[in-house]
Amino acid sequence: DAGVIQSPRHEVTEMGQEVTLRCKPISGHNSLFWYRQTMMRGLELLIYFNNNVPIDDSGMPEDRFSAKMPNASFSTLKIQPSEPRDSAVYFCASSHDIGRVNQPQHFGDGTRLSIL
């Protein structure tokens, strides 16, 4: 079975540019999560969706960050304008029915983002 698929795997861009990260969850999963990982702060939850609806975006650092889930098989995380401090590895994860017992989250391989 295909796991969570993220693209691109690596992104290098100059500050001020718009960055779009993409995620395809595991087929049949209806909960999707975006995380950011840095050395200083570890793994942080940015936002999560259930049945394509954003449930909690309290982890989104600021208005420059936005996320969408137009359908059950695709989500995007956008940063506009990007800043050097946004450099991190961004992970997408998915699961069945958020919060249900026996439904752990499965992670993609991440997008390594570098803002120059």
Added chain:
Amino acid sequence: GQQLNQSPQSMFIQEGEDVSMNCTSSSIFNTWLWYKQDPGEGPVLLIALYKAGELTSNGRLTAQFGITRKDSFLNISASIPSDVGIYFCAGQLNAGGTSYGKLTFGQGTILTVHP
């Protein structure tokens, strides 16, 4: 908010040795998960625990859900070089409230295994 303290931060061991790491929380969870992350990859689920007191094994890995629901440990027996990586604990609430369904991660334990 909830915080997880994971220890040790790093371990350097010889191949064949046993390893133990643990996580403690300031509040209760009703699910504990252990993930492993290899360089350049995402965290991979190793073991999931759903009941207080539960002891679960996956090959050479054994994990327990603490009876107080505020802690968990992971043991690796007879370590091998491919055990190298970062191990994360994560706690989850499967009940109502603002933390519903969210994972809270520990800081990670970096494991190095010398052949």
